[in-house]
Every structure is written in structure tokens, then in C-alpha cells.
Amino acid sequence: MSTTDGPTLIPDDASAQEIADREAKMRQRKGWFPGLSDKWNALPRQTQWLILIVVVVLAYLLPILNPPLITTEPGNNWQIALAQMSVYALVAVGLNVVVGYAGLLDLGYVAFFALGSYTAAMFTSPDSPYVHIPYLWTLPLAMAVAMFFGVVLGVPTLRLRGDYLAIVTLGFGEIVRILATIIPAMKGQVGFQNVGHPPGTDSSGQTIFQNSNGTPWYWLTLTIIIVVLLAAGNLERSRVGRAWIAIREDEDAAEIMGVPTFKYKVWAFAIGASVGGLSGALFAGQVGFVNNQKFDIATSILFVAAVVMGGTGNKVGAILGGALVAYIPLRFTAIAEFKYLIFGAALVIIMIFRPGGLLPARQSLLAYGRLAYNKLKGAVGDIPPSGKVVLEPGKGADK
Amino acid sequence: MTLLELKNVSVHYGRIQAISDMSFSVEEGEIVSLIGANGAGKTTTMRTISGLLAPSAGSITFAGQDITRMKAHIRVVQGISQAPEGRGIFPGMTVEENLDMGSYGRKDRTKVAEDLERVFDLFPRLKERIKQFGGTMSGGEQQMLAIGRALMSNPKLLLLDEPSMGLAPQFIRQIFKIVTEINNQGTTVLLVEQNANQALARAHRAFVLETGSITHRGTGKELLANPAVKEAYLGVG
Numbered sequence: 049m050s051t052t053d054g055p056t057l058i059p060d061d062a063s064a065q066e067i068a069d070r071e072a073k074m075r076q077r078k079g080w081f082p083g084l085s086d087k088w089n090a091l092p093r094q095t096q097w098l099i100l101i102v103v104v105v106l107a108y109l110l111p112i113l114n115p116p117l118i119t120t121e122p123g124n125n126w127q128i129a130l131a132q133m134s135v136y137a138l139v140a141v142g143l144n145v146v147v148g149y150a151g152l153l154d155l156g157y158v159a160f161f162a163l164g165s166y167t168a169a170m171f172t173s174p175d176s177p178y179v180h181i182p183y184l185w186t187l188p189l190a191m192a193v194a195m196f197f198g199v200v201l202g203v204p205t206l207r208l209r210g211d212y213l214a215i216v217t218l219g220f221g222e223i224v225r226i227l228a229t230i231i232p233a234m235k236g237q238v239g240f241q242n243v244g245h246p247p248g249t250d251s252s253g254q255t256i257f258q259n260s261n262g263t264p265w266y267w268l269t270l271t272i273i274i275v276v277l278l279a280a281g282n283l284e285r286s287r288v289g290r291a292w293i294a295i296r297e298d299e300d301a302a303e304i305m306g307v308p309t310f311k312y313k314v315w316a317f318a319i320g321a322s323v324g325g326l327s328g329a330l331f332a333g334q335v336g337f338v339n340n341q342k343f344d345i346a347t348s349i350l351f352v353a354a355v356v357m358g359g360t361g362n363k364v365g366a367i368l369g370g371a372l373v374a375y376i377p378l379r380f381t382a383i384a385e386f387k388y389l390i391f392g393a394a395l396v397i398i399m400i401f402r403p404g405g406l407l408p409a410r411q412s413l414l415a416y417g418r419l420a421y422n423k424l425k426g427a428v429g430d431i432p433p434s435g436k437v438v439l440e441p442g443k444g445a446d447k
Numbered sequence: 448m449t450l451l452e453l454k455n456v457s458v459h460y461g462r463i464q465a466i467s468d469m470s471f472s473v474e475e476g477e478i479v480s481l482i483g484a485n486g487a488g489k490t491t492t493m494r495t496i497s498g499l500l501a502p503s504a505g506s507i508t509f510a511g512q513d514i515t516r517m518k519a520h521i522r523v524v525q526g527i528s529q530a531p532e533g534r535g536i537f538p539g540m541t542v543e544e545n546l547d548m549g550s551y552g553r554k555d556r557t558k559v560a561e562d563l564e565r566v567f568d569l570f571p572r573l574k575e576r577i578k579q580f581g582g583t584m585s586g587g588e589q590q591m592l593a594i595g596r597a598l599m600s601n602p603k604l605l606l607l608d609e610p611s612m613g614l615a616p617q618f619i620r621q622i623f624k625i626v627t628e629i630n631n632q633g634t635t636v637l638l639v640e641q642n643a644n645q646a647l648a649r650a651h652r653a654f655v656l657e658t659g660s661i662t663h664r665g666t667g668k669e670l671l672a673n674p675a676v677k678e679a680y681l682g683v684g
Contacts, residue, residue, distance in 0.1 A: 287551075294537060294548050301535035304497050306523035306552025306600060 142323025156221025164328025194325025239339025538582025
């Protein structure tokens with residue numbers, strides 16, 4: 049974006065071709081599989097759904113299939129590994145709303161995860177002196193608590209930008225962990241044991257949701273991920289999603305387009321926080337034990353790494369990144385001790401070769417593109433590629 | 448009728464005063480130019496009018512309403528639209544997505560489609576480039592997009608911050624021609640420029656800014672003929 053290059057007034061065929069080539073090259077550079085997202089978007093709707101259904105069914109079958117080579121066994125129980133991977137994936141989906149969509153670098157996301165975990169623990173564990181409620185009720189409660197604190201943190205801090213915001217959120221992440229250590233009611237390192245679980249017994253009278261059996265937890269979390277994904281997808285294509293993208297690209301410009309930037313930044317924070325709280329509650333239920341040791345800064349950084357690795361702004365990428373971050377140390381136990389070294393190196397390598405992450409985010413913007421076109425023109429139908437656009441006269445775009 | 452009025456406006460960045468006690472007004476239907484050197488406070492003035500900066504003293508009135516404390520995104524709905532300095536287009540969005548963002552605050556969708564046609568009439572180039580990413584366009588095209596996007600909110604007052612910055616001379620003339628065309632269609636224009644020649648020739652009235660204060664004022668022609676302005680800004684003397 050040089051500010052000195054004047055345009056050629058009449059584009060000849062050669063320069064038009066050059067631009068088309070440049071864009072095609074840009075698209076290619078983004079993928080291990082060139083043009084994957086373009087191919088995906090070119091598929092008919094039914095085919096997309098069919099592929100999605102197959103992928104989802106395969107995902108549900110993973111704990112039963114226990115595919116060789118991929119499996120974490122021996123060493124780590126595959127079902128429990130899956131449950132943890134799914135929790136991390138959910139965390140990444142939530143954090144992606146904050147970091148990916150709205151472009152707000154939140155380095156203290158673990159705080160919301162911790163809030164969710166503690167909510168689940170303190171309302172279900174026999175170690176807790178407080179009122180006890182069924183575990184499933186703690187899921188919405190954890191979301192509400194985390195969301196509340198998301199707004200409390202967001203309202204004063206979201207007036208800051210960039211690095212300043214990152215530092216404040218980093219501090220918030222530590223505050224929650226330290227409070228858990230010094231407030232007696234939160235039991236510091238002793239923590240809460242026997243955190244609750246969803247009800248239900250199988251035919252032999254055994255509890256279904258046991259801490260030692262990851263499968264039901266994995267299925268529960270996977271189902272929640274799908275619901276959250278559908279919601280996130282809708283948000284992405286809504287006015288809110290467009291506002292977030294605009295804020296990420298240029299906050300001042302977004303404001304003078306009429307976007308209430310502060311309000312939408314708080315929304316991004318609150319929604320991200322609630323998903324963080326939800327995943328924390330699921331984590332607490334699956335592990336069955338909560339204390340202050342699991343919510344350190346390194347975990348927070350790991351969450352951000354998951355989003356960046358997967359592809360900032362791409363919800364499918366976030367799932368991939370979150371699952372990978374949990375999977376790698378479980379699969380390669382020999383190197384698990386060096387996991388931060390490995391993630392650091394992996395991030396550097398990914399940033400060099402795939403700066404957009406494993407699955408870059410342009411897909412989601414394309415979805416918005418179609419919407420923008422329909423909204424602007426009130427015309428439905430396929431749009432010819434750039435350069436050969438035939439526009440119908442405005443036909444009234446009311447909805 | 449007075450559309451915009453600044454009364455004794457001062458703006459500070461921390462302790463540093465960027466604008467001191469500035470007063471001027473823009474009448475409906477005019478093109479008004481603010482010219483001045485680097486650091487004179489031109490962009491600060493623009494950002495204060497659009498609401499990105501808050502004045503430390505003074506008041507701003509728009510269409511008879513006090514907007515001094517109004518948030519920037521509400522001023523857009525009220526009819527103030529800005530093509531910011533350095534164009535401020537969204538690089539990762541296509542031309543159509545950028546234009547769509549321009550109409551973000553509007554609910555009258557049929558009118559939006561009409562305004563899109565108007566923008567495409569003014570800038571046929573944008574129509575050709577509709578699927579191209581903002582960030583991959585040339586400087587001139589980005590400037591067209593920035594102005595077109597600002598027009599998508601159907602503003603009463605269009606703020607243009609250095610539309611000629613970094614453009615080829617032939618293109619600067621074209622941009623200024625389009626600015627006049629926009630004005631003829633009924634939009635009031637407030638223009639900030641270093642390119643004093645074109646800015647004064649096109650303006651009904653103009654102000655010269657020096658270190659945060661207005662030092663000369665008059666019609667565009669008067670200032671073009673003013674020896675002091677000539678020497679300082681027009682490169683003759």
C-alpha cells in the first residue's frame with residue numbers, strides 16, 4: 049500500500065490480468081491445499097452439508113474407533129485425551145471470538161476458564177460448604193458468571209488498545225489465580241474434589257459420566273461445540289460480526305462508519321468470556337478436581353497459541369488449533385515436558401510459512417461478502433469473478 | 448443556513464495543544480477548504496469534527512444541534528461522514544464489503560441501493576473492482592473507495608482529509624473534479640488539503656491554518672490572490 053503509486057487511469061487487459069494473477073497467487077499462498085476454501089465455497093449447498101455430516105459422524109465415532117497411529121495409547125487413555133482436546137477446542141472457539149473476530153488480544157483468558165471451573169466446583173463439590181445444585185445447572189451459571197466478569201473487566205479496559213489491553217488482561221488472568229490462592233473459600237491448593245457430573249446410569253447401574261471414562265464427556269463437549277459453532281457462525285454473518293471485522297481491520301474507520309465500537313468490543317469480550325466459563329465448567333466436571341494450580345499464565349498463552357496456530361478468525365481453525373494444543377503433549381508423551389518449547393517453535397514456523405494460521409480466516413469473510421452483495425444489490429445469485437461484473441440496476445433491497 | 452459551526456474550540460493531546468480557540472462555520476451547500484502545512488492541526492480539526500477526538504474547550508454545532516459531546520458513530524447517523532487521512536479503508540474487505548460498511552448505520556435499504564448506484568456513477572472504477580480486496584488496490588483507487596464509502600452513509604456534510612495525498616497529478620485533478628460534482632449533487636464538503644492550489648480553486652470559502660489557529664480567511668479566489676498565502680502555500684512569491 050504505497051502512497052506514492054498513482055493509478056493508471058484506463059486499465060488495459062494486461063494490467064487487469066496482472067491484478068487477477070496477483071490475487072490468485074495470494075489465495076494460493078494461503079494454503080497447503082491451494083484454493084481449498086475457494087473449492088469449498090464453490091461446492092453446492094447439499095454437498096457441503098453432506099461432507100459436514102460425514103465429518104461430524106466421524107468426530108462422534110472417534111472414541112470408539114480409536115484409530116491406530118493417531119491414538120494416544122499406550123501412555124494416555126484415548127477417550128480422556130479426546131475429552132480434554134474437546135475442552136481445549138471449545139476454549140479456542142470462545143477465545144477466537146475475542147482475538148479472531150474483534151482483534152482484541154486477551155492474554156488473561158484463563159481467568160474466565162478458571163471462573164467457570166470454580167463455579168462448577170463450588171456449587172457441586174461436597175468439599176464446598178455452599179448451596180449445591182445439579183451439575184448441568186452450573187453450565188449456564190458458569191457462563192453467566194464469566195460473562196459478568198467479562199463485562200466488568202471489559203468496560204474499563206476496552207478503552208485501551210493493542211498492547212495496553214494485552215497487559216491489562218494479562219494482569220486480570222493472574223488476579224483470579226491469586227484470589228483463588230488467598231481467599232479461604234476458594235481453598236487454594238487443596239481445592240475441591242468430586243466435582244459433580246451430569247445425571248444418568250447405564251443398564252448395569254453404573255454412572256455414565258465418570259471421571260475415568262472420557263467418552264460421554266467428549267460427546268457432551270462435542271455437542272456443545274457444535275451448538276456454539278452454529279451460534280458463532282450466525283454471529284459472524286450478522287451486523288455484530290461485520291462490526292467486529294471492521295473493528296479488527298481499523299477501529300477508527302469502523303467508528304466513523306457508524307459502528308458503536310466500544311459496545312461491540314464489550315460484546316465480544318462478554319461472549320468470549322461466557323464460552324470460556326462454559327469450557328471451564330466442563331473441564332472441572334470431567335477432571336473432577338479443581339484447585340489453583342491449573343490456571344496459570346502459561347495456560348493462557350497456550351490458549352492464544354491455539355487460536356493463532358489454527359488460524360485467527362476462523363472458527364474451524366480454532367477447533368483444530370485447540371485440539372492440537374491438547375493432543376500433542378498427550379500423544380508424544382516423551383516430549384510432553386518440552387511442550388512449550390515445541391509450541392513456541394511451531395508458532396514461529398507457522399508464522400513464517402503460514403502467517404494466517406493452519407486454516408486462514410478468509411473463508412468467513414467470503415460468507416460476509418455474499419451477504420454484503422445481496423444486501424447492497426437486493427439481487428440473489430452468483431457473482432461473476434472480478435473484472436467482469438455485470439450489475440443489475442438497483443431493484444430495491446428491502447428485507 | 449449554517450450547517451456546521453465551531454466556536455472557540457481547543458484540542459489537546461495530553462498537555463500539548465494542537466488547536467487553540469478555533470472558530471469557523473460551514474454553510475449548507477458550500478465547499479470549504481482548510482489549508483495549512485504539516486502539523487498545523489488540519490487532521491486534528493477533522494477528527495474533532497467527526498468525533499474521534501474530544502475538544503478540551505469550545506463547542507461544535509451541527510444542523511442546529513450541539514454535538515460537542517456526541518459519539519462519533521452517532522454523528523454519522525446525524526449526517527457527518529469522513530474519508531479519513533490515509534484513506535482508512537478496510538484492507539481485508541473487498542470493495543463491496545467496504546461500501547457496505549459505509550452504510551452500516553442505515554436502515555433504509557432501498558435508498559442504500561440508490562446511493563450505491565450514485566457512487567458507481569461517480570467512480571466507475573469501483574464497479575470494475577467490486578470483488579478486489581481494498582488492500583490490494585492502488586492509492587488512487589483506495590482514495591475513490593474511501594470517498595465512495597463515506598458517501599454511502601448519505602451525509603449532509605462530507606469531510607475529506609487530504610484526498611490528494613500521494614496521488615499522481617492527473618489523478619488529483621480528477622479527484623477534485625469529483626469533489627465538485629459531489630457538491631453539485633447537494634452535499635456540503637469540508638476539505639483539508641496541502642495541495643492549496645486545487646483546494647482554493649474549488650472552494651467557495653477557505654481558511655488557512657497555522658500552528659493550531661486560523662490566520663487567513665476569505666473566499667477561495669481571495670486567498671489565491673493573497674500575497675502572504677501565495678508565498679507560503681502556492682510556491683510563488
